Amino acid sequence: MNKTILAIQSILPAEMEELETQYNVIRLWEERDPEGTIRENQNDIIGVLSTYDSKGVSERLIEALPNLEIIAQFGVGYDNIDLSAAHQRGIAVTNTPDVLTDDTADVALFLLLTVARRAVEGDMFVRVGRWQGGGRMPLSTSVTGKTIGIYGLGKIGKAIARRAESFNTRVIYSSRSKKDDVSYEYVESLEELARESDFLVLACAGGPETKGAVDYKVLEALGQKGYLINIARGSVVVEDDLLIALRNGTIAGAGLDVFAQEPNVPEEMLKMDNVVLSPHIGSATIETRSKMSQLVVQNFLAHFNGNPLLTPVVTA
DSSP, X not given: OOOEEEESSOOXXXXXXXXXXXXXXXXXXXXXXXXXXXXXXXXXXEEEEEETTSOOBOHHXXXXXXXXXXXXXXXXXXXXXXXXXXXXXXXXXXXXXXXXXXXXXXXXXXXXXXXXXXXXXXXHHHHTTXXXXXXXXXXXXXXXXXXXXXXXXXXXXXXXXHHHHTTTXXXXXXXXXXXXXXXXXXXXXXXXXXXXXXXXXXXXXXXTTTTTOBOHHHHHHHOTTOEEXXXXXXXXXXXXXXXXXXXXXXXXXXXXXXXXXXXXXXXXXXXXXXXXXXXXXXXXSHHHHHHHHHHHHHXXXXXXXXXXXXXXXXXX
C-alpha cells in the first residue's frame, strides 16, 4: 500500500498530481469531517503537507499521528508548526526557502512605492472622474534620498536592501546579529532603527522571538512622516497599536501584505486611504509557487527514498 500523506491545503495542481501518483494523499480541506478523517487514518499517515497560510501542524496533531515521519511546509516561514513537538519525536521538518526571495522582496518595494506615491488613490482618482473633472491629486512622498530601515537582514532582507539602493536611498538594518557580508549600517535597537528610518520594512521571521516586536513605542519612534512596510508576519506587529497610530497620524501610512488574523483585516483599516493592503502575495507568482511546490515534492521523495532532505528546518 502507498505511503499516506495528509495534505492540509493544496500546492499547485501539477505537483499535487505528482504527489498523488507516488502516495496516497488525503485532501483534508475537502473532507466534511476533518477530525474524523484524521482519526480514521492516524496510523497510516507518515507525512504531512502543510502550507504557510494554513492552521499548520500543532502539537495536538503531531500527537494524533503516531507514525508521522516528515512535515513538509509549503512556504519559507514555519511559525505555524510546533517545531519543538516535531523534533522531540524525531520528525523531519522542511520548508521552501530561497526560491521565493526575489518575488517577496519585489512585493516589499511595490508596497513601499505604492503607499509613498499614493498609487492606489491615484488610480481611484482617475477612475471616478476627479482628474477629468478638474480635481488635483494630493501630493505624495518621494522615496529618493530617504532612509530605509530593514528589520531582519536575512536573504529576503538583503534582496530588499539591494532593490532599495537603486532608488538612491540610505539603507540601515537591525537583526539578531551584525552581518559581516554587508556594508549597511547596523542599528542594534528596533526602536532606534524606527527613529532613524523614513520607511521601516519588516522582513524578519515570525514566531515567539519577534511576536509583537513593533508596538506603539516603535511606531512613535517611526514618526509622523514615517511608513511601515510589513512582508514578514502579521504577528510581528501589535495590530491594535498600528490602528491607533494610523488613526492618530502617529505614522504617515503603511503597506501591509500580512495581518494578525488572516484573511481577516480590521474593518477600520479597510477605510484608510493611507494604508495599502495586499492579500499575503509575497511569493504569489506562477514561477515561484511552482518552484515551491516542486521543492515540497522533492523533499518527500528524498525522505522516503532515504536520501538527504533538500531544505531541512534546523533549529539551534
